[in-house]
Amino acid sequence: MAENSANNIDNLMHEARRFPPADAFAKAAVATGELYEQGEHPVEFWAAQARELLHWQKPFTPERTLDWSEPPFAKWFDDGELNVAYNCLDRHVLAGNGDRVALHWEGEPGDSRSFTYAELTTEVKKAANLLTALGVKQGDRVAIYLPLIPEAVISMLAVARIGAVHSVVFGGFSAESLRSRIDDASAVLVITADGGYRKGKAFPLKPTVDKALEPNADGEDSTVRNVLVVRRTEGEVDWHAGRDLWWHDEIAQVDTEHVAKAFPAENPLFILYTSGTTGKPKGILHSSGGYLTQVAFTHKAVFDLKPEEDVYWSTADVGWITGHSYVVYGPLANGATEVIYEGTPDTPHAGRWWEIVQKYKVSILYAAPTAIRTFMKLGRQIPKEFDLSSLRLLGSVGEPINPEAWVWYRDVIGGGTIPVVDTWWQTETGAIMISALPGVTTLKPGSAQVPIPGIAIDVVDDRFRSTEADQGGLLVVTHPWPSMARGIWGDPDRFVETYWSKFGPTTYFAGDGARRDKDGDIWLLGRVDDVMNVSGHRLSTAEIESALVSHPMVAEAAVVGAADETTGQAVVAFVITRASQADAAAADDASAVLRAHVAEQIGAIARPREVHIVTELPKTRSGKIMRRLLRDVAEGREIGDTTTLADTMVMSVISNTLK
Ligand code: PRX
Numbered sequence: 001m002a003e004n005s006a007n008n009i010d011n012l013m014h015e016a017r018r019f020p021p022a023d024a025f026a027k028a029a030v031a032t033g034e035l036y037e038q039g040e041h042p043v044e045f046w047a048a049q050a051r052e053l054l055h056w057q058k059p060f061t062p063e064r065t066l067d068w069s070e071p072p073f074a075k076w077f078d079d080g081e082l083n084v085a086y087n088c089l090d091r092h093v094l095a096g097n098g099d100r101v102a103l104h105w106e107g108e109p110g111d112s113r114s115f116t117y118a119e120l121t122t123e124v125k126k127a128a129n130l131l132t133a134l135g136v137k138q139g140d141r142v143a144i145y146l147p148l149i150p151e152a153v154i155s156m157l158a159v160a161r162i163g164a165v166h167s168v169v170f171g172g173f174s175a176e177s178l179r180s181r182i183d184d185a186s187a188v189l190v191i192t193a194d195g196g197y198r199k200g201k202a203f204p205l206k207p208t209v210d211k212a213l214e215p216n217a218d219g220e221d222s223t224v225r226n227v228l229v230v231r232r233t234e235g236e237v238d239w240h241a242g243r244d245l246w247w248h249d250e251i252a253q254v255d256t257e258h259v260a261k262a263f264p265a266e267n268p269l270f271i272l273y274t275s276g277t278t279g280k281p282k283g284i285l286h287s288s289g290g291y292l293t294q295v296a297f298t299h300k301a302v303f304d305l306k307p308e309e310d311v312y313w314s315t316a317d318v319g320w321i322t323g324h325s326y327v328v329y330g331p332l333a334n335g336a337t338e339v340i341y342e343g344t345p346d347t348p349h350a351g352r353w354w355e356i357v358q359k360y361k362v363s364i365l366y367a368a369p370t371a372i373r374t375f376m377k378l379g380r381q382i383p384k385e386f387d388l389s390s391l392r393l394l395g396s397v398g399e400p401i402n403p404e405a406w407v408w409y410r411d412v413i414g415g416g417t418i419p420v421v422d423t424w425w426q427t428e429t430g431a432i433m434i435s436a437l438p439g440v441t442t443l444k445p446g447s448a449q450v451p452i453p454g455i456a457i458d459v460v461d462d463r464f465r466s467t468e469a470d471q472g473g474l475l476v477v478t479h480p481w482p483s484m485a486r487g488i489w490g491d492p493d494r495f496v497e498t499y500w501s502k503f504g505p506t507t508y509f510a511g512d513g514a515r516r517d518k519d520g521d522i523w524l525l526g527r528v529d530d531v532m533n534v535s536g537h538r539l540s541t542a543e544i545e546s547a548l549v550s551h552p553m554v555a556e557a558a559v560v561g562a563a564d565e566t567t568g569q570a571v572v573a574f575v576i577t578r579a580s581q582a583d584a585a586a587a588d589d590a591s592a593v594l595r596a597h598v599a600e601q602i603g604a605i606a607r608p609r610e611v612h613i614v615t616e617l618p619k620t621r622s623g624k625i626m627r628r629l630l631r632d633v634a635e636g637r638e639i640g641d642t643t644t645l646a647d648t649m650v651m652s653v654i655s656n657t658l659k
Contacts, residue, residue, distance in 0.1 A: 015403045015444065015445055015446050015447075017403070017407065017444070017445055018442050018443070018444060019410075019419070019442065019443040019444075019445075020442040020443075021419070021438065021439045021440065021441070021442070021443075022417065025304075025392075025419065025438065025439050026439040026440070028439075029304055029437075029438060029439025029440065030300055030301055030304045030305060030306070030439070031301040031302075031304065031437035031438065031439055031440050032439075032440065033440050035301065035437070035440075035453040036453050038453060038454075039452075039453025039454040039455070042454045042455070042456065042479055042481070043065050043066050044065075045453060045454040046065065046066075046076070046290075046293060046294075046454055046481075046482050047060075047062060047065040047077075049293050049294075049296075049297045049454075050065075050076075050077055050080075050289065050290075050293040050482070053293060053296040053297060053300070053333065053334075054082060054087050054289070054292055054293060054296065054333070055082065055086065055087055055091050056077075056080050056081065056082050056289075057081050057082055057083065057086075057262035058079075058080055058081035058082075058262060059080055060077035060078065060079050060080030060265060060289070061079055064077065064078045064079045064080070065077060066480060068480050068506070071480075071500070071505040071506045072480075072495070072496060072499065072500035072505050072506070072508070073486065073487060073492075074290075074480040074484055074486070075265075075266050076265060076266075076289060076290030076293075076480075076482045077265040077289040077290060077293070077482075078264070078265060078266055079264075079265075080264075080265045080289055081262035081263060081264055081265065082262060082263070082265060082288065082289055082292075083160075083161065083260035083261060083262055083263060084157075084160040084161070084263075084269060084288050084292055084329070085124055085128070085157045085158070085160045085161035085260060086161070086260035087292060087333050088157060088160075088328075088329065088332035088333050089102075089117060089120060089121040089124055089157065089332065090121055090260060092117045092335040093117050093118050093121050095335075097117055097335055098116060098117050098118030098121075099116050099117075099118065100116060100117050100307075100308075100335065100337060101114050101115070101116055101117075101337045102115050102116060102117045102119075102120045102332060102336075102337065102338070103115045103120060103150060103153065103338060103339075103340060104311075104337070104338070104339045104340070104360050105149065105150045105339075105340050105341075105342070106339065106340070106341045106342065106356055106359075106360075107149070107197060107342045107343070108196075108197035108198065108200070108341075108342045108343025108344070108347055109197055110348075113150055115150060117335070120153075120154070120157075122256055123150075123154045124154055124157045124158050124161060125161075125255075125256060125257060125258035126251050126254050126255070126256055126258075127154050127155060127157075127158030127251065128158040128161040128162050128258045129254040129255050129258050130158070130228075130250050130251055130254050131158055131159065131162055131164065131189070132162055133250075133254060134189060134225075134226055134228075134245075135188070135225070136159075136162065136164050136188060136189055137162070137163075137164065138162065138163035138164060138263065138267070139163065139164065139165065139267075139268070140164045140165065140188050140189075141164070141165045141166075141167055141185040141186060141187040141188065141271065142155075142159045142164055142165070142166050142167070142187060142188065142189045142190075142191065143166075143167050143168075143169055143178070143181065143182050143185070143187040143189070143190045143191070143224075144156060144159075144166050144167070144168045144169070144190075144191045144192075144318075145168075145169045145171060145173075145178060145190060145191070145192045145205060145208075145209060146168075146171060146191060146192060146193050146196070146205070146230065146318070147171050147193060147195070147196025147197070147198075147205070147232060147342055148196075148317050148318060148323075148340055148341065148342045149193065149196065149230065149232055149342060150340075151191070151193070151230045151247065152168075152318045153318065153327070153328055153332075153340070155191045156168065156270075156318065156324075156328050157328070157332075159270075160269055160270075160288075161258070161260055162261075163261065163263040163267055165185075165268045165269065165270055165271060166269075166270045166271075167181060167182075167185045167187060167270065167271040167272070167273070167283070168270070168272065168318055168319055168323070168324070169181050169273070169319065170317060170319025170320065170603070170605075171196060171203075171205055171317070171319060172319070172603045172604050172605055173319075173602065173603040174208070174599075174600055174601055174602055174603050175208045175209075175211035175212040176212075176601055176602070177281075177601075177602055177603055178208060178209065178212040179212040179213070179216065179222065180280075180281070181273050181281070181283070182212065182213075182222055182223065182224060183216075183222065183223070184273075184283055184489060184490065185271055185283060185489055186223040187222075187223060187224055188223060188224060188225050188226075189224065189225065189226050189227070189228065190209055190213075190224050190226075190227045190228070191227075191228045191230070191247075192205050192206055192209045192227060192228070192229055192230070193205050193206070193229060193230040193231070193232040193233070194206050194229060194230070194231055194232055194233050194234065194235045194237050195232060195233035195235045196232055196233065196342060197232075197233065197342055197343055198342075198343055198344055198347075199343070199344050199346075199347055200347045200348060202233035202235055204233075204235055204237075206227075206229055206235075206237040206238070207237070207238070209227055210238055210240070213227070213243075224243075225243070226243055226244070226245055227240070227243055227244045227245070228245050228246075228247050228250065229244055229245065229246055229247060230247040230248075231246065231247070231248055263288060264288075265287070265288055265289025265290065266287045266288070266289070266290075266486070267287060267288050268285055268286070268287050268288075268486070269286050269287055269288045269291055269292075270285075270286055270324065271283040271284065271285050271286075271489045272284050272286070272320075272321055272324060272427055274321075274427040274428075274538055275531060275538045275539050275540035275543055276498060276531065276540055277498075277529050277530050277531060277540060277541075277542060278540070278542050278543075279540070279542045279543045279545075279546035280543075281540075281543070282488045282489075282491070282494065282498070283488055283489030283490065283491075284427050284428055284485045284488065284489075285485060285486045285487045285488065285489050286324075286430050286483065286485060286486060287486050289482075290481075290482030290483055290484070291325075291329070291430050291431070291482065291483045292329060292333055293482045293483070294430060294431035294481065294482045294483035295325040295326070295329045295330035295333065295430065295431045295483060296329075296330055296333040296334055297431075297454075298330065298423075298431045298432040298435075298452060299325075299326060299330030299331055299333070299334055299336075300334050301437055301452070301453075302395070302421055302423060302432055302435050302436075302437065302438070302452065303364050303366070303393060303395060303421075303438075304364070304392075304393055304419075304438045304439060305331075305334055305336055305364070307334055307335040307336050307337070309363070310336060310337065310363045310364055310392075311337050311338070311339060311360050311361055311362045311363050311364070311390070312331055312336050312337065312338045312339070312362070312363070312364040312366075313338060313339040313340075313341075313356070313357070313360070313362045313364065313365050313366070314326045314327050314331075314338070314366040314367075314395075315341065315345075315353070315365075315366065315367045315368070315371065316366070316368075316397075320427075320537065321425075321426070321427040321430070322366075322397055322398070325430060325431055325483075326366060326397075327340060330431075339356060339360050339362055341353075341356055345371055345374070345375075350378050350382050351382045351383065351385055351386060353371075353375075354382065354383045354385070354386035354388060354413075355386055357386065357388055357390065357391065358386045358387045358388065358390075361390035362390055362391060363390050363391060363392045363393070364391075364392065364393045364394075364395070365391060365393075365394050365395065365413070366394075366395035366396075366397060367394075367395070367396065367397075368396070368397060368398040368399065368535065368536040369396055369398065369399050369400070369401040369402070369405055369536070369568065370398075370399065370535040370536055370566060370567050370568060372396070372401070372405045372408065372409050372413075373402075373405050373565065373566050374566055375412075375413075376404075376405060376408050376412075377566065380408075380412045383412055383413055384412075388413060388414075388415065389415065391413065391414055391415070391418060392418050393418055393419055393421070393438055394409055394410065394413060394414050394418060394419070394420045394421070395420070395421050395422075395423055396409070396420065396421070396422045396423065397422075397423045397425070397536065398533070398535075398536025398537070399533050399535075399536045399568040400446070400448075400523075400524050400525075400526065400568070401422050401445075401446065402446060403445035403446040406420055406422070406445035406446060407445055410445075419436070419438040419439075419443060420443060420445075421435050421436045421437075421438055421443075422435065422436070422446075422447070422448045422449070423435040423448065424448035424512075424522070424524055426510065427485075427538070428484070428485040428499065428508075428510075429477070429481070429483065429484060429485075429510075430483030430484060430485065431481075431482075431483040432452060433451060433452060433455050433457065433477065433481070434448040434449065434450065434451055434452065434455075434457060434522055435448060435449060435450075435452055436449045436450065437452070437453075444519075444521055446523065447517070447521045447522060447523045448522055448523070448524055449521045449522060450520065450521060450522065451522075454481070455477070455479075455481055456477060456478045456479035457475065457476070457477055457478070457522065458475075458476050458478050459471075459473040459474065459475055459476075459514045459515065459516045459522065460473050460474055460476055460503070461473050461474070462474070464476075464503045464507070467515075467516065469516060469517060469518045470515060470516075470517055470518065471515065472513055472514070472515045472525060473513070473514060473515070473516075474502075474509065474510075474512075474513060474514070474528060475510045475512045475513070475514040475522070475524070476503060476507050476508060476509055476510065477507070477508040477510065478506075478507055478508075480506075484508070485499075499511075511527055511528060511529050511531065512524055512525070512526065512527060512528065513525035513526060513527070513528045527561075530542060530627065532559075532560075532561030532569045532571060533561070533568055533569050534561070534564075534567050534568065534569050534570060534571060534605065535567045535568065535605070536568070537605055539561075539571065539605070539606055541558075541559040541560065541561070541627070543602065543606070544557075544559045544571060544573065544598055544602065544606055544608070545557045545558065545559050545573075547597065547598045547601035547602050547606070548573060548575060548594060548597070548598060548611075550597075550601065551593075551594060551597045552578070553577050553578060553579070553590060553593070553594070554575055554576070554577060554578070554594065555576045555577060555578050556575070556576040556617060557573055557574070557575045557576070558573070558574045558575075558617050558625045558627060558630055559571060559572070559573045559574075559608070560572050560574075560627050560630045560631045560634055561631070562609075562631060562634035562635050563635050564609070570608075570609040570610075571598075571606065571607070571608040571609055572608060572609060572610045572612070572630075572634040573594070573598075573608045573610070573611045573612065574611075574612050574614050574617060574630055574654070575590075575594060575611055575612065575613055575614065576613075576614060576615060576616065576617065577590055577613055587613040590611075590613050591610075591611040591612070591613060594608075594611045595607050595608050595611055610634070612654075612657065612658055613657075614653075614654050614657050615653065615657065616647070616650045616653055616654065617630075617650070617654075618630065618642070618645050618650045618651055618654070619645065619646050619647075619650075620644050620645065620646060621644070621646045623646075626644070626645065628640060629642065629645075629651055630654075633651070633654060633655060633658065639651050639655065
């Protein structure tokens with residue numbers, strides 16, 4: 001574990017502020033202390049939640065709640081059948097809530113659209129008919145590459161409705177990244193838009209799809225038959241007759257009725273690619289019944305959801321897991337009214353988020369610490385200009401939230417009285433695993449706190465012994481849970497090896513360091529592998545290194561995640577170029593070229609904050625790069641122990657280059 005995070009956590013452990021639930025909140029809270037007792041029998045607990053929260057066209061039998069006979073490949077509610085989209089839409093209409101708003105969508109330029117549950121159901125039925133007309137069948141993969149517009153939600157639900165599998169690719173990813181995800185999943189259809197709005201500008205998406213679908217380096221075509229294009233920016237687009245179709249033309253021609261067929265609980269629902277420790281992203285696979293049960297339960301209990309009254313807003317994009325679980329499936333399964341926003345927080349002004357909270361009277365806000373720290377820097381006078389009194393609960397996700405940011409969030413955004421819940425989970429876990437339950441838990445700023453009911457978490461040492469209070473260790477999950485990943489698409493061995501081999505096939509190794517304090521509260525310490533967390537998004541050092549060495553100028557590259565005040569971590573690269581870089585101006589140019597190259601190869605989120613051109617990299621005698629030492633340099637610290645370096649002089653050479 002990085003020494004610096006251990007030091008930081010020592011300071012954190014002295015955090016003494018405590019916030020017990022307010023009486024009035026506790027009295028009306030969705031969550032109760034009894035949930036923890038019920039959760040001690042996880043199989044029965046989750047069976048009860050699945051029955052209570054979802055509509056099953058064919059109920060599962062109690063004996064088939066969990067099949068763990070072939071770990072780590074779990075099956076939940078295996079003989080049950082349901083339709084995920086029906087659970088998120090039709091049943092709310094049938095229950096008399098068709099007039100309730102499901103989505104308030106706010107576009108970045110200030111345009112907006114709202115959909116009631118009845119309207120959203122109709123849109124999804126039409127889209128399901130359209131997909132069927134295009135030959136998409138149960139089990140087929142559909143890539144979705146869209147900005148955060150209503151059609152993104154509609155597309156995901158339409159794919160789910162016909163039992164197909166979506167693979168949403170974040171709109172900031174490059175053509176190369178999109179193509180590799182299309183190839184890996186053999187997607188038959190891409191749903192995209194002409195473009196979207198970000199930072200006050202229209203950005204094109206369709207040209208990226210066109211580029212992604214060109215024959216690859218070996219001259220091979222992609223598996224995609226059609227590209228459905230939503231008109232958003234009205235920007236010019238090239239058209240491939242026979243392949244490309246306008247969404248609005250096609251959707252006008254289909255029937256508005258569609259009967260939702262039941263699919264088995266284990267029918268795959270989606271693939272979502274996430275970075276790991278190698279250069280190739282992993283297609284994390286989730287299935288239907290178990291996933292929907294846990295996202296619905298956690299969305300209700302962790303956010304204290306009262307669907308008749310609340311207006312919920314998760315600021316995440318649908319391209320990430322938070323956008324799947326807590327923008328689409330959790331809130332809609334629970335019949336919530338939610339806000340989605342296309343753009344960036346500071347466009348056209350730094351108070352945009354708070355203006356949206358005021359406009360829609362948002363009561364529950366779920367955001368990432370990076371955004372909160374950015375707002376902290378801008379100062380409290382910006383949110384103070386808006387009426388935020390509708391807020392009654394705040395959530396945090398994606399990275400550790402430092403106590404200062406936590407308290408600022410509660411005080412400045414929450415008016416100093418409302419609960420803040422810090423939620424720990426991952427793409428692989430599908431749903432929240434560790435969090436306070438508002439109204440029940442006494443809150444501790446900086447700690448993600450306790451496993452949610454029905455979830456078994458431990459912090460262990462390398463030999464799988466539970467650590468003593470306040471000792472650092474590795475976070476593991478020791479009992480299967482309903483929304484757990486069902487595998488890595490096309491690579492079961494990698495699934496086993498990455499998550500289920502360190503401590504045997506029934507213990508999930510999360511890749512995070514953690515510490516449990518004397519009260520049993522869990523504090524997350526960051527990744528223990530070569531995965532970075534930049535603004536709550538996971539990036540792999542190996543992936544960025546491989547993008548760097550793909551540039552003809554680069555001979556060797558090493559990437560580290562360096563602590564960053566705002567984004568948690570930032571990408572810092574050390575590169576040896578092929579030509580000698582005696583001249584500083586040339587090094588500056590090379591650095592700019594390589595930053596742009598990474599953005600072009602992977603996407604702007606992976607663009608390094610710094611690229612340092614060096615003449616050597618620190619290596620052990622066996623040739624392994626010592627990233628720990630590079631992290632010391634990148635964070636401006638005294639360089640640690642260099643005795644295992646093959647050449648102990650290397651670090652002073654690198655430090656001198658940087659001065
Ligand atoms: O390191 C943990 C961090 O984000 C990783 C998971 O990233 P991803 O799959 O992209 O999902 C992010 C949204 C759920 C974890 O391994 N992480 C996530 N939430 C927290 C966190 N670290 C500390 N505190 C959190 N609340």
